[in-house]
Amino acid sequence: LPITRAELKKVKALHTRKGRRSQGRFVAEGVRLLEEAYRFGINPAPLYYSPDRLSPRAETLLGRFRARKTALERVSPGDLSRLASAETSQGLLAVCPTPTTALTELHRPAMRNILLCENLSDPGNVGTLIRSALAFGFDLVILCGRCAEPFSPKVVRSSVGAVFGLPIAVAATDEALGLTDRSGIVVVATDLAARTDLGQLLPSLEKRRLALAIGSEADGLSQTVLERARSRVRIRHSGKVESLNSAMAGSILMQACYDSRIRRKT
Amino acid sequence: LPITRAELKKVKALHTRKGRRSQGRFVAEGVRLLEEAYRFGINPAPLYYSPDRLSPRAETLLGRFRARKTALERVSPGDLSRLASAETSQGLLAVCPTPTTALTELHRPAMRNILLCENLSDPGNVGTLIRSALAFGFDLVILCGRCAEPFSPKVVRSSVGAVFGLPIAVAATDEALGLTDRSGIVVVATDLAARTDLGQLLPSLEKRRLALAIGSEADGLSQTVLERARSRVRIRHSGKVESLNSAMAGSILMQACYDSRIRRKT
Numbered sequence: 001l002p003i004t005r006a007e008l009k010k011v012k013a014l015h016t017r018k019g020r021r022s023q024g025r026f027v028a029e030g031v032r033l034l035e036e037a038y039r040f041g042i043n044p045a046p047l048y049y050s051p052d053r054l055s056p057r058a059e060t061l062l063g064r065f066r067a068r069k070t071a072l073e074r075v076s077p078g079d080l081s082r083l084a085s086a087e088t089s090q091g092l093l094a095v096c097p098t099p100t101t102a103l104t105e106l107h108r109p110a111m112r113n114i115l116l117c118e119n120l121s122d123p124g125n126v127g128t129l130i131r132s133a134l135a136f137g138f139d140l141v142i143l144c145g146r147c148a149e150p151f152s153p154k155v156v157r158s159s160v161g162a163v164f165g166l167p168i169a170v171a172a173t174d175e176a177l178g179l180t181d182r183s184g185i186v187v188v189a190t191d192l193a194a195r196t197d198l199g200q201l202l203p204s205l206e207k208r209r210l211a212l213a214i215g216s217e218a219d220g221l222s223q224t225v226l227e228r229a230r231s232r233v234r235i236r237h238s239g240k241v242e243s244l245n246s247a248m249a250g251s252i253l254m255q256a257c258y259d260s261r262i263r264r265k266t
Numbered sequence: 267l268p269i270t271r272a273e274l275k276k277v278k279a280l281h282t283r284k285g286r287r288s289q290g291r292f293v294a295e296g297v298r299l300l301e302e303a304y305r306f307g308i309n310p311a312p313l314y315y316s317p318d319r320l321s322p323r324a325e326t327l328l329g330r331f332r333a334r335k336t337a338l339e340r341v342s343p344g345d346l347s348r349l350a351s352a353e354t355s356q357g358l359l360a361v362c363p364t365p366t367t368a369l370t371e372l373h374r375p376a377m378r379n380i381l382l383c384e385n386l387s388d389p390g391n392v393g394t395l396i397r398s399a400l401a402f403g404f405d406l407v408i409l410c411g412r413c414a415e416p417f418s419p420k421v422v423r424s425s426v427g428a429v430f431g432l433p434i435a436v437a438a439t440d441e442a443l444g445l446t447d448r449s450g451i452v453v454v455a456t457d458l459a460a461r462t463d464l465g466q467l468l469p470s471l472e473k474r475r476l477a478l479a480i481g482s483e484a485d486g487l488s489q490t491v492l493e494r495a496r497s498r499v500r501i502r503h504s505g506k507v508e509s510l511n512s513a514m515a516g517s518i519l520m521q522a523c524y525d526s527r528i529r530r531k532t
Contacts, residue, residue, distance in 0.1 A: 124390060128511050135503040135510055165506050199525075235521065236528060237401040240431050244401055244517075245394050251514040252521050255501065259465075262502060 003048075003079045011048075011095060015085045017149055024098050026151035028161075029089040031058045036161020037094060038064055044094030046071040050080040053091030062092070085153045098151050101167035105140055106179045113138045113257055114185065114211040115250065118173060118221055123148040125247040127158025129214065132251035134162040136258035141166060142211075144173040145222070177228050185209045189221050189229035190249055198233040198253050202260045210257065214250040217243055269314075269345045277314075277361060281351045283415055290364050292417035294427075295355040297324045302427025303360060304330055310360030312337040316346040319357030328358070351419045364417050367433035371406055372445045379404045379523055380451065380477040381516065384439060384487055389414040391513040393424025395480070398517035400428040402524035407432065408477075410439040411488070443494050451475045455487050455495035456515055464499040464519050468526045476523065480516040483509055 013019030014027045028037055028044075037044065038061060047070050049062055066072060075083070083093050105111060115133045120126050126148040133141050141150075148155050150168045169176075180187055186208045188201065213229060215221030226232065235249055244252075279285030280293045294303055294310075303310065304327060313336050315328055332338060341349070349359050371377060381399045386392050392414040399407050407416075414421050416434045446453055452474045454467065479495060481487030492498065501510060501518055510518075 128514065131507060131511060132514055135507040137504045160507075160511075162507060237521075237524065238403045241397060241401040241426075241428060245397060245426075248394065248398055248514065248517045251510075252518055255503075255518050258503065 003073075003075050003083070008079070008082055011083050014095065015153065017152065020098065020149070020151060025095050026098050026156065027085060027093060027153065028096055028156055029084055029086060029093045029153075031055065031061060031090050031092060033156065033161045034092050034094055035061055037096065037164050040161075040164040042096055042164050043068070043070055044096050046073045046095060048073050048075050048080060048083055048093045048095075050075055050077045050091045052077055053080070055090065058091055086157070099167070101140070101169040103142065103169045103171045103175060103179055105167055105169060106185065107183050109209070111139045112209050114140045114142060114180075114209070115254065116142045116144060116176060116187070116211045116213040117147055117250075118213060118225055119145040119216040119219065120147045120214065120246060121216065123152055123154035124158045125245070126150065127155040127160075127163075128247040129250045130155070130159040130166070130168065131162040132247070132254055134165045136251075136254040137261065138254060139166065141168045142176050143168065143170045144176050173222060173224055177225065180211050181228075183209070185211050186231070187211045187213055187225070187229040189213045189226050189232045190215065190234070190253065191226060191232040192220060192234060192243060194232035194234040196231065196233050197236065198256050199260075201231055201233060202257065206264065212250070212253055212257070214246055217246045269339075269341050269349070274345070274348055277349050280361065281419065283418070286364065286415070286417060291361050292364050292422065293351060293359060293419060294362055294422055295350055295352060295359045295419075297321065297327060297356050297358060299422065299427045300358050300360055301327055303362065303430050306427075306430040308362055308430050309334070309336055310362050312339040312361060314339045314341050314346060314349060314359045314361075316341055316343045316357045318343055319346070321356065324357055352423070365433070367406070367435040369408065369435045369437045369442060369445055371433055371435060372451065373449050375475075377405045378475050379520075380406045380408060380446075380475070381520065382408045382410060382442060382453070382477045382479040383413055383516075384479060384491055385411040385482040385485065386413045386480065386512060387482065389418055389420035390424045391511070392416065393421040393426075393429075394513040395516045396421070396425040396432070396434065397428040398513070398520050400431045402517075402520040403527065404520060405432065407434045408442050409434065409436045410442050439488060439490055443491065446477050447494075449475065451477050452497070453477045453479055453491070453495040455479045455492050455498050456481065456500070456519065457492060457498040458486060458500060458509060460498035460500040462497065462499050463502065464522050465526075467497055467499060468523065472530065478516070478519055478523070480512055483512045
């Protein structure tokens with residue numbers, strides 16, 4: 001059945017921040033992303049598909065969603081292109097409810113490792129950090145200041161579906177630091193000028209809940225975060241570069257946390 | 267002076283692979299990239315600039331290039347936009363000779379740590395890996411198979427100028443492995459199925475020259491590389507993701523090499 005003009009307009013509005021906000025939904029496209037959505041129990045409403053474009057892998061996935069009673073809507077290739085933001089829909093486009101995570105999730109003792117991003121405006125970096133956070137056993141991501149929006153198409157895409165796998169809260173920096181304080185969470189800030197490696201610090205934090213703060217590449221973390229952090233850490237590198245990409249820096253530090261936790265267990 | 271139509275056409279051809287190849291030149295735009303070019307002693311020929319658009323930081327840089335007798339060409343804002351590939355030229359656009367690095371550089375004993383990338387088609391990942399290679403003291407990058415082209419605008423941009431800071435060779439996989447063999451370089455391959463962490467392996471490689479091989483996210487390294495590698499290493503991560511972004515994986519491993527070298531020295 002051809003999609004109605006009203007429906008097309010509504011879905012296309014989800015390519016904008018305003019549309020996502022007012023509808024409380026976002027779009028995810030392509031086989032790999034939607035396999036992750038399936039794996040994390042997400043139920044699109046609806047999942048648009050165009051049969052002529054589906055690979056065998058996409059067919060299999062569609063069958064799984066069907067078995068789970070997901071609302072499927074068959075559309076023409078032309079209509080699917082009109083709905084899509086990228087040329088990578090591979091015949092599948094899902095409209096998903098935007099998960100909302102309250103900052104008060106911080107208070108839950110199960111939230112042991114938290115990634116706190118400040119002013120990370122590049123969506124590719126934010127998506128990649130969310131992916132690494134999930135990979136290295138982090139329990140919560142908090143986006144403060146002027147960060148890219150977590151459910152924008154570019155962030156969703158560069159997270160390779162990790163946005164479906166862990167809670168992500170958006171908050172003001174002050175508010176986030178207030179809550180970490182009250183929860184007894186240790187804030188560790190990355191700082192080019194620091195004299196300590198995270199590895200030296202980790203043994204002393206063994207039993208503490210940790211928020212690792214990553215700032216923007218151009219300006220680093222704000223004074224607010226730096227002053228209220230319990231410790232500042234660096235990643236040593238050669239003098240041939242000024243700094244590391246912030247997604248690299250964050251991933252390297254999260255990997256160090258994960259590794260130290262694994263070593264303790266074994 | 268207005269730029270001639272022939273010159274415009276020639277510079278615009280550098281936005282294509284074919285044009286870069288036939289002219290042996292590439293384009294770098296924006297203040298941050300060109301500060302790095304300056305720092306690494308690159309001499310653009312020419313450096314186009316548009317005075318109305320320059321920030322004080324860009325003015326300073328222009329003055330430095332002028333003092334170095336770089337060929338400067340003043341153009342109108344309109345002409346600069348016509349030359350530019352991105353909207354980020356910030357009034358400065360340099361045409362640079364493409365550095366060429368022979369694979370035989372491998373034979374030089376000074377090339378202790380080598381990054382070997384195979385089939386990394388994403389230019390953002392290739393640029394980021396080149397940046398991390400420079401940051402973590404790697405001496406040479408080799409791009410094998412279907413990798414993004416090292417001097418394409420996206421790679422140059424995401425390397426944040428690191429392409430100016432270390433030699434990059436493009437080669438066939440077989441050829442690269444033949445030369446690492448003959449040079450006694452130990453090839454260490456990343457492999458999701460490996461049972462060894464790089465950290466466990468590094469002490470035994472202390473005095474050896476090392477080529478760290480990173481493959482594509484979708485398919486990993488080719489059988490050719492996996493079979494000829496002396497060791498295979500993994501990065502442990504939670505089962506919640508299938509794999510890591512290849513730039514993250516490569517950066518984490520290069521950081522481990524750097525860190526172990528620093529520890530030995532201190």
